[in-house]
Structures are given as structure tokens and as C-alpha cells.
Amino acid sequence: MTTSEKVIKNKLGLLELSQQLGNVSRACKIMGYSRDSFYRFKELYEQGGEIALQEISRRKPVIKNRVEEHIEQAVVGMAIDNPALGQVRVSNELRKKGILVSPGGVRSIWLRHDMETFQKRLKALSAKVEQEGIILDENQVAALEKAKEEKQAHGEIETYYPGFLVAQDTYYVGHIKGVGHIYQQTVIDTYSKIGFAKLYDRKNALVAADMLNDRIVPFFEQHDLKLMRMLTDRGTEYCGNRENHEYELYLAVEDIDHSKIKAKSPQTNGICERFNRTVQNEFYAIAFRKKIYTSIEQLQTDLDAWMNSYNTQRTHSGKYCFGKTPMQTFIEGIAVARKYKLQNQETIKPNGVNITPSGCESQESCVTSQQTADSFFVRY
Numbered sequence: 001m002t003t004s005e006k007v008i009k010n011k012l013g014l015l016e017l018s019q020q021l022g023n024v025s026r027a028c029k030i031m032g033y034s035r036d037s038f039y040r041f042k043e044l045y046e047q048g049g050e051i052a053l054q055e056i057s058r059r060k061p062v063i064k065n066r067v068e069e070h071i072e073q074a075v076v077g078m079a080i081d082n083p084a085l086g087q088v089r090v091s092n093e094l095r096k097k098g099i100l101v102s103p104g105g106v107r108s109i110w111l112r113h114d115m116e117t118f119q120k121r122l123k124a125l126s127a128k129v130e131q132e133g134i135i136l137d138e139n140q141v142a143a144l145e146k147a148k149e150e151k152q153a154h155g156e157i158e159t160y161y162p163g164f165l166v167a168q169d170t171y172y173v174g175h176i177k178g179v180g181h182i183y184q185q186t187v188i189d190t191y192s193k194i195g196f197a198k199l200y201d202r203k204n205a206l207v208a209a210d211m212l213n214d215r216i217v218p219f220f221e222q223h224d225l226k227l228m229r230m231l232t233d234r235g236t237e238y239c240g241n242r243e244n245h246e247y248e249l250y251l252a253v254e255d256i257d258h259s260k261i262k263a264k265s266p267q268t269n270g271i272c273e274r275f276n277r278t279v280q281n282e283f284y285a286i287a288f289r290k291k292i293y294t295s296i297e298q299l300q301t302d303l304d305a306w307m308n309s310y311n312t313q314r315t316h317s318g319k320y321c322f323g324k325t326p327m328q329t330f331i332e333g334i335a336v337a338r339k340y341k342l343q344n345q346e347t348i349k350p351n352g353v354n355i356t357p358s359g360c361e362s363q364e365s366c367v368t369s370q371q372t373a374d375s376f377f378v379r380y
Contacts, residue, residue, distance in 0.1 A: 033064035074111045083143040159190040161337035167231040169272035185211035192330035208237040209250040229257040
């Protein structure tokens with residue numbers, strides 16, 4: 001909670017306390033405010049709501065220290081034309097045009113116009129496009145594309161229905177004496193938040209692919225849904241040469257796209273990170289204190305029971321769930337998926353065209369890849 005939010009909370013508390021007590025003087029005495037302040041807060045709240053209660057700086061701006069109007073307009077214009085440029089670059093570019101303003105001056109102007117970050121400048125550009133219908137130049141298009149790539153790298157890709165984007169991660173559970181190291185393959189559907197977890201004694205591409213082959217793809221096929229895209233980190237179990245990397249090979253065979261998060265930033269795959277923390281706190285931390293496990297199979301049995309409870313009984317407050325369970329959200333999302341696909345029929349290739357899965361040069365090579373993949377799982 002920020003300082004501003006704390007101040008607003010105290011003022012709201014004063015107003016609510018006065019209503020509960022029915023006595024303004026007692027409420028002011030308890031909260032440490034004067035009656036004048038109380039009536040001032042009350043008037044502000046009635047006129048503008050909570051936002052009107054935030055502290056307003058009493059320091060008046062020194063207008064004579066501000067840059068001239070044409071310089072300010074040039075800085076704002078540059079921010080719209082080239083949102084990706086930083087304050088130093090903007091200062092240098094304007095100097096070439098005969099407009100002198102320091103990098104600090106550029107930032108001050110950005111702050112006044114709420115444009116001090118790249119994302120805010122992009123927002124201003126988008127608003128201008130919507131309002132005025134301007135045609136974007138190459139720099140503006142490049143900036144918007146960069147923002148899109150940043151969202152993808154940080155796991156912020158939009159998801160429209162179950163199976164549109166599914167996140168996968170490897171979680172180290174720990175070491176059990178007599179059993180060895182235990183790793184968990186975590187898979188979460190980013191739309192419904194329905195989760196899957198399977199335990200292994202190793203961490204490699206084969207077990208990552210086995211997780212999809214054994215649990216995920218059959219589940220989506222059972223509900224007549226296509227798994228469209230996987231989101232993973234850049235670990236060796238998920239990334240490699242498609243020709244001999246089991247996970248990449250499996251994705252190519254199943255025609256599943258693959259997005260990777262920003263390198264060395266595990267927090268960007270936030271949905272898996274949060275789930276791993278939940279399963280650690282609500283399952284492993286309790287299970288290991290109640291029972292001594294002698295095999296991965298024993299632990300997997302209890303984990304499956306907990307996962308069933310997580311998906312079908314535990315409510316989720318995330319986006320699209322709104323207090324429903326992940327399974328409820330998933331079932332309701334099936335209709336959303338069908339509606340979305342009907343609205344995008346024009347993107348599907350016409351009949352009679354051979355559609356080759358991504359990563360395969362021909363249908364024959366994909367058949368060979370399928371046979372190779374099958375041999376991997378049989379061997380495992």
C-alpha cells in the first residue's frame with residue numbers, strides 16, 4: 001500500500017467512524033483529526049469520491065523556470081513520433097533541429113504529460129491513433145511491435161479461451177531419502193487456471209514431453225479442444241534443436257506453437273510461479289509432515305488427489321475465473337473457444353490444401369517424426 005493510499009484509508013476511516021458513532025467530535029478525537037478537517041474531507045468525498053481525498057501538493061510550480069511552449073510541444077511531439085527513444089536521445093535529436101533542452105528537461109516535460117515511461121508513451125500514441133485516425137510511420141509501428149514482443153517475453157500474452165496459451169514449468173520438490181531427487185512438471189492453462197502436476201526423478205526434455213503426451217494433450221482432446229501454444233522458460237528441457245530435442249519434436253508433431261519467456265527471468269512466467277508456491281504451501285508442506293513417502297508413486301497418488309480438489313473445489317479469484325473453480329471456468333470456456341474459432345474461420349486454409357505442422361518440411365518428415373516421438377515414449 002502506497003503512502004497516498006494510506007492517507008486516503010485514514011480519511012475514509014474517519015468518515016465511516018463518525019457514521020458508526022453518530023458523533024463527529026468523538027470520531028475526530030479517536031482518529032486525531034480536527035472537526036474542520038472532518039468537514040473538509042466530507043465535502044471532498046461527496047464531490048469527487050475517494051480520489052478527491054488524496055493529498056494535493058501545496059507547492060506552487062515555478063512557471064518562470066519552465067521551458068518555452070514551442071520546446072514543450074516539440075518534446076511531446078517527439079514522444080508521440082518515436083515512443084522508443086529515451087530522454088537523452090530525444091535531447092540529442094532536438095538539438096539537431098536547433099531546439100535546446102536537457103535530458104532532465106525532457107523528463108520533466110514527460111512527467112507533466114504522464115509520458116515518462118515507454119509504456120505510457122505507447123498509450124499516448126494509441127490514444128492519438130484512436131482519436132485522430134493518424135497513419136503510423138515506421139518508427140511508431142516498430143515501437144508498437146517492440147511492446148508486443150516485450151509482453152510476450154514477460155508472459156503477458158493475451159489468452160482468449162482454454163488451450164489458447166498453456167504455461168509449463170519445472171519445479172524442484174526436493175530430495176527424499178531412499179527415493180532421490182524429485183522434480184514436478186507443472187502445466188497451467190492461462191485462461192481457466194486449471195492445473196496439472198506430475199512427478200519425475202529427473203529433469204530433461206523427455207519428461208517435459210511425456211507430461212504433455214500423458215496428461216495434457218489427452219485432456220484437451222477429451223474435451224474436443226486443440227492445444228494451440230505452450231509458454232515455457234528457456235531451460236534445456238524445453239529448448240533445443242527441433243530435429244533431436246524430444247520436447248521441441250513433440251510440439252512439432254502435435255502442431256503446437258512455442259513461446260519462451262525472457263532469459264533469466266523466471267518471475268515472468270508468473271502463473272506457474274504462483275501455482276508452484278501454492279502447491280508447496282498447501283500440499284507438500286503438509287504432506288511431508290503427515291506421512292513418510294517411500295516412492296514417487298505414493299507421493300503422486302496424494303498429489304493427484306490434491307490436484308483434483310484444486311481444480312474442482314478450490315475457487316480461484318483470477319481473471320476469467322471470478323470466484324469459480326478452474327474446472328468450472330474451463331467447461332464454460334469451451335463455448336468461448338468455439339465462438340472464437342467461428343469468428344476467425346477466414347484464417348483457416350481452404351479445403352484441399354495440405355497443412356503441414358510447424359517445424360516439418362513435409363508430411364513425410366512429420367510421419368517420421370511421429371514414429372521417432374512414439375519410440376521415445378515407449379522407451380521411457
